[in-house]
Amino acid sequence: MTPPLAARPLQLGPVTLANRLVGTAHASGAVAGGVPLPGDADYWRRxxxxxxxxxxxGGTVVSPSSANRNGNITEAWRPDVVAGLEARARAITEEGAVAACQLVQLGRETLGAELWSHPVAPTVVRSPREPTRPRALASAEVDGIVDAFRTSAVHAWSAGFPVVELHAAHGYLLAQFLSPVTNFGPDAATVSQRVRILDRIAAAIRDACPGVVLGVRVxxxxxxxxGLGMDGLCELLPRLSCFDYVNITVGVRTTYVRDMAVTDPPLLDVVGRLRAAVATPLLVSQSFRTGATIDAALRSGADLVGVARPLIADPHFPRKMLTGRESSIRPCVSCNEDCRAFDPVLLCSVNPELAPPGESARPAYPLTLGPTRRSTDRRRIAVVGAGPAGLECAMRLGPDHDVTLFEGRARIGxxxxxxxxxxxxSGWRRLLDYYSDNLSAVTIRLGHRVSAAELEGFDDVVLAVGAEETLPREAAGTRSLLTSQALVGSEEPLRGAGHVVVVxxxxxxxxxxxSVEAALAAGAGLVTVLTPAAAFASGLPAEGRVQYLRRLSGTPVDVRVLSSIVGVSDGSVEFENTLSGVRTRxxxxxxxxxxxxxxxxxxxVAPDNPRVHVIGDALVPRKVAHAIAEGHAVAREYFLTAGG
Known part of the structure; x- marks a missing residue:
């Protein structure tokens, strides 16, 4: 079989890359007081x-003005951070990868976290994400910014990072210097003038760190x-020849981490144009999930392809991709929940093995009934319910035990x-396809509602029977649809409705x-949303909410906040304002x-004799992450019991 293009090595200055797959910048969150904790190096080693x-x-700032108060971002300018950086670099290089450190100054942005300092920028232009304008940097302060990058680069380089990357993307400070919208005046009228700060920083770092490989992200x-439109970016790129590689991605803060609505890499169709504008090795990133899109990017002229969230979901993504085992990759679904929350550290909704420092797996607490049976024997195990909890448990147990998965519906999930x-x-479909592809060792019985009597013959039973959505009493007895009914299959349940009210x-x-998007897709002329909360969609991940609301921009959607339903009849809804009490129909x-x-x-369906575990929504309805973690926890018990 011909090796994929991504398997070819690449020379990057004095550094040899073993293949064309790069883990792009992100942070473990295992940082306290601006200094990496021991668990940080463990994360990078994996x-x-x-x-x-x-x-x-990533997550490495160069000056106090970008340091947040909770201290979970690495503060690279401090001498006492070098030991933590050394542990990081050593963990990466000992596993055969090249270690790179990305350096950033946030400028007028705060990442939504409180800072000790105040925001600064080239000129006084307020960010649409911030309530106040930044202070403009004086010339001497720009000199200080250059020196901050130099000092931080020296710390990274001396700690064992042969590669340093400047973050000039996503609307942060260096990007603010590059944009004519946020950097204007007689000394910033041209691209060459606006890029001068990158030239200065690059020269300072090269002088201080001989032999360093220097990249830039835009x-x-x-x-x-x-930010920069595609024309502006292509005008800038030829002026970045002082760098050893250029890393190109998309978006600004709140949009640069795309959600499930993005199914194809945004840059894939323009790789050829980018290649023509770049004189140095080209790295492209954002939403590359498959071997086909990675190969297409390389064929179109990219030298390297970057992934971040796929590595969080499955750190073995590169090796599996390069060895033809793509179906075994646990997929990133782009839900942007745990990987963007850093609560308390970087976690992943679909990867139960990514855990807080000191934990071998994500903490989970299944309900277990019956005595522990210590045995190394192969066991007959029934898993009831093929939602994410049952699927995770059955998939992990299948190779080592005789597992039967029962599901009352005609499909898994x-x-x-x-x-x-x-x-x-549709990102969730990738996860279900992954489970489907990796259940070959499991007997699956779909469309079968198992009884307690049938389960008596098993040694152990895992109950993952799930939950059901119920109508509130105000809508009981009406033809109101539950969201689970409105979304199932397609937009068919909502087709033909001129006015849809979503409660x-x-x-x-x-x-x-x-349900709002489903109603619009079904052709509704008006969708009215009623919510008792002070805002709509407030429970979505922050970046997902921004992108969701942008998709709704210009659509016939009317949101009524602080509005609680009083009653529903066929053909109408009555609600009241929770403050004034005024009712409307x-x-x-x-x-x-x-x-x-x-x-x-x-x-x-719980049998009397076997040991029983209850997991997922059957225990308490929560998030997908809880279900997967509990399925994984039950499976681990059997591995530990058997000494596996």
Missing amino acids: RAAGGAAMLIV SAEGGEEA GQLAIAADAPNR DDGFGLWPAAS LDADRVVVAGERRSLDWSL
Whole structure:
């Protein structure tokens, strides 16, 4: 078999990359007081062991003005950070990858976290994400910025990072210098003038760090604020020849981490144009998930392809991709939940093995009934329910035990399959396809509602029977649709409805948000959202909410906040303002309600004799991350019991 293009090595200055796959900048979050904790190096060692040629460590700021108060971002200008940087670099290089350190100054941005300092920028132009304008930097302060990058680069280089990358993307300070919208005046009238700060920083770093490989990250889009449109980017790129490589991505803060609505890499169609504008090796990134898109980017002229979230979901993504085992890659679904929250550190909704420092797996607490049976024997195990909890458990147990997976529906996935049917939420389908592809060692019985009597013959039983959505009493007995009914299969349940009213439960989560998009996709002329909360879609991940609301821009959607339903009748909805108490009635062709999710009664199928585990929504309805972690926790018990 011909090796994929991504398997070819690449010479990057004095550094040899073993292949063309790069882990682009992100942070572990295992940092306190601006200094990496021991768990930080452990995280990077696991990523490096997966086969990426180079790992770029992000979340590394160069001056106090970008240091947030909670201290979970590495403060690279401090001498006492070098030991932590050394541990990082050593962990990466000992696993065969090249270690790179990305350096950033946020400028007028705060990342949404409180800072000790105040925002600064080339000129006084307010960010659309911040309530106040920054202070303009004086000439002497610009000199200080150059020196801050130099000092931080020296610390990284002396700590064992042979590669340093300047972050001039996503609307942060260096990008603010490059943009004519945020840097203007007689000394910034041309691209050559605006790029001067990058030339100065590059020269200072090369003088201080002989032999360093120096890269720069820039981004397309956001030209109306501190970004560059494609034309502006292509005008800039030829002036970056002082760098050893150029890393190109997309977006500004809140849009640069794309959600499930993006199914293809945004830069894939313009790689050829970028290649023509860049004189040095070209790295492209954002939403590369498959071997086909990676190969297409390399064939179009990219030298390297970058991934970040796929490495978080499966650190062995590169090695599996390069050895033809793509179906075994645990996929990033772009839900942007745990990987963007840093609560308490970097986690992943679909990867239960990514855990806080000191933990071997994500903490999870299944309900277990019956005595522990210590045995190394192969066991007969029944898993009831093929939602994410049951799928994770069955997949992990299948190779070592005799596992039968029972599912009452005709397809796997449970409520997750319904979520995957929703517009712009097909990322969940990637996870279900992954489970489907990796259940070959499991006997699967779909469309079979198993009884307690049937389960008596098994040694152990895992109950992952899930939950059901229920209508609130105000809508009981009406033809109102639950969100799980409105989203299943396609937009068919909402087709033909001119006015759809979506009743949110006040928690602002995806069921109601997706129902709005489903109604629009079905052709509704007007969608009215009623929510008792002070804002709509407030429960979505911050970046997902921004991108979701942008998709709704210009659509016939009317949101009524602080509005609780009083009653629903066929053809109308009555609601009241939670502050004034004023009641209003709306005519509606369809009413979709986000109901409470309640656990199904697992005790109805719990056998008397085998050891029983209850996991996922059957225990308490929560997020996908809880379900997967509990399925993984039950499987681990059997590995530990058997000494595996």
